[in-house]
Amino acid sequence: MKDFMNSKYYMVLSVTVIALVVGVILSFVNMKTKDRIVEMYRQDFVKGLDQVLPAYANDPYSEFITVDNQSVYEAKTADNKTIAYAVQIISSKGYNGLITYLVGISNVGKVEGVFVVQHTETPGLGAKIIQEKFLTTFEGIADPVELKIKKDGGVIDQISGATYSSRATSQAVAEALSFITGNFKLTSSSELNSVNNGDL
Amino acid sequence: MKIKAFTNGVFKDNAVFRQFLGLCPTLAVTSAAINGLALGLATTAVLLCSNMIISLLAKYIPKSVRIPSYILVIASLVTVVDLLMNAYVHDLHKVLGLFIPLIVVNCIVLGRAEIFASKNNVLDSMLDALGSGLGFTLALLLLASVRELFGEGSIFGVRIMPEAYNPFVLFIMPAGAFITLGLLIGMVNMILNLAKKARS
Numbered sequence: 001m002k003d004f005m006n007s008k009y010y011m012v013l014s015v016t017v018i019a020l021v022v023g024v025i026l027s028f029v030n031m032k033t034k035d036r037i038v039e040m041y042r043q044d045f046v047k048g049l050d051q052v053l054p055a056y057a058n059d060p061y062s063e064f065i066t067v068d069n070q071s072v073y074e075a076k077t078a079d080n081k082t083i084a085y086a087v088q089i090i091s092s093k094g095y096n097g098l099i100t101y102l103v104g105i106s107n108v109g110k111v112e113g114v115f116v117v118q119h120t121e122t123p124g125l126g127a128k129i130i131q132e133k134f135l136t137t138f139e140g141i142a143d144p145v146e147l148k149i150k151k152d153g154g155v156i157d158q159i160s161g162a163t164y165s166s167r168a169t170s171q172a173v174a175e176a177l178s179f180i181t182g183n184f185k186l187t188s189s190s191e192l193n194s195v196n197n198g199d200l
Numbered sequence: 201m202k203i204k205a206f207t208n209g210v211f212k213d214n215a216v217f218r219q220f221l222g223l224c225p226t227l228a229v230t231s232a233a234i235n236g237l238a239l240g241l242a243t244t245a246v247l248l249c250s251n252m253i254i255s256l257l258a259k260y261i262p263k264s265v266r267i268p269s270y271i272l273v274i275a276s277l278v279t280v281v282d283l284l285m286n287a288y289v290h291d292l293h294k295v296l297g298l299f300i301p302l303i304v305v306n307c308i309v310l311g312r313a314e315i316f317a318s319k320n321n322v323l324d325s326m327l328d329a330l331g332s333g334l335g336f337t338l339a340l341l342l343l344a345s346v347r348e349l350f351g352e353g354s355i356f357g358v359r360i361m362p363e364a365y366n367p368f369v370l371f372i373m374p375a376g377a378f379i380t381l382g383l384l385i386g387m388v389n390m391i392l393n394l395a396k397k398a399r400s
Contacts, residue, residue: 011262018257018269022276029280033287040290096298120298125231125372127295161369 044117045102049073052104052113053084060086067183075104084112085184087176093168094119095126101169103176109186110142114173119165126165134159134166138173147174205316205324209331215308216339216381217388222308226340227377229299233356236344237337238296239303244333246281246303250274251317251329258318270313271304278303308336346380347371 004010046061053060056075064071073086086104093099097120104112114135121127128134137156141147148154149166158166180186215221225243229235253273261269282300285293293300303309312332317325345355351371353361361367370376 005262011265014261015265015269015272018261018272022272026276026279029283033283036287037283037290040287044290118294122231161373 041118048102048115048117049086049104051115052086052102054104054106054112056083068179070179072180072183083107085180086112087179088117089172089176091168091172093164093171094121095162095164095168096120096122099129099165099168099172101172101176103173105177105180107186108142109177109181110140111138111147111173111177114138114169116169121162121165125159126162128159128162129165129169134169138170141173142177144174144177147171147177202324202327205320205328206331209328209333210335210338213332214335214339214388215332216336216343217385219311221311222306222336223381225299225302225306226343227374227381228302229296230340230344230347230377231351231372232348233341233344235296235299236340238292239299240333240337240340242281242285242296242300243303243306243308243336244330246274246277247309247312247329247333247336248326249277250309250313251325252322253277254313255317255320255322255325266314266318267310270310274309274313275304308332343377343380343384346384347376351376 042061049060053073053075057078058074058076058080060073060075064073066072070087074082075084075086076082084104084106086102089101089103091099091101099119099121100117102115102117104114106112116130116135119127119129121129134157138147141155145153146155148170149156149158149163151158151163152167152170154170156166156170209215213219216223216226222243225239229239250270250273254270257269257273258266278301281303282293282297285300286297312328316328320328348371349355349360350368351373353359353365353367371380
């Protein structure tokens, strides 16, 4: 026995056994948690849709449409009129890996809301992009030129110490806005204004 | 049962302040008190399980392959913690997600396995793990609280500094981590020296 425990076969055998056992344990834990993790991410996403869309009467999560390989989630009123669109934008311009955004655009082409679904930005710095204080500054903007941080000539206040993350967010919102205005027929807000002016 | 195994880990052999082990996560996550606390507790949990398992297995693992075997055990434990946190404390996982896998390469865990758990019985190894884990958690919490206090004016998100205080962002930047850690280590050494002098 002592001889066997010193042999190279035992060396291979012991590592193999450990690897097998931990492999089985890992696959078991993965099996048990997989569905819950998927469900958690789904809940995050629905929470995000609630944030970026105005109150809706349909189920945008399951009724999404696909335009140009991009899923678009539509918020509709009870009489089936689309009031806003939400798109998911994945940005690689962050400081640390990919950032997934949900951006809501209203049917007059204004930013309705921005939500960060997933990110791995630096805690305490870039991670502040999830704060409402920062995300609400995008709301109501209709001009993509304004959707830049102040350093780049726009109107968005960047988070100090997190220029990359702030810039990535602005670009993602601008991308969503141009995607929606480019692919959907919107009632443009200037048209609305001219109608109003005509009335006056 | 050696109670010394516990106290040594907290004070005399404190992983961060006395042994300078595990500095990568120490410097990286301590930008907010909650992150420091959470990573400390996650590390303690992994440390406790790994010390327990390794003290049980040590006599069956050949010396020449002990490091790969320990790494296999530790990496699997970390993955299990990662999956469980993702499924059950999803919001905390979103903040810490990036740093949980880093526990694998935290030399405290491997260090305690190699130095202590492989040579001692299960009970002592668990005490040692709790001591080292608590010491690590306290160090992270202290460092993170100081950085959050000066860098954001708050601790655990609760505003401590007066409104007029202008946050010193350097403290939550990476450079601030090094500066704060250096100052804290200096202070700990100063207190220990004074205590030694007072005793003699």
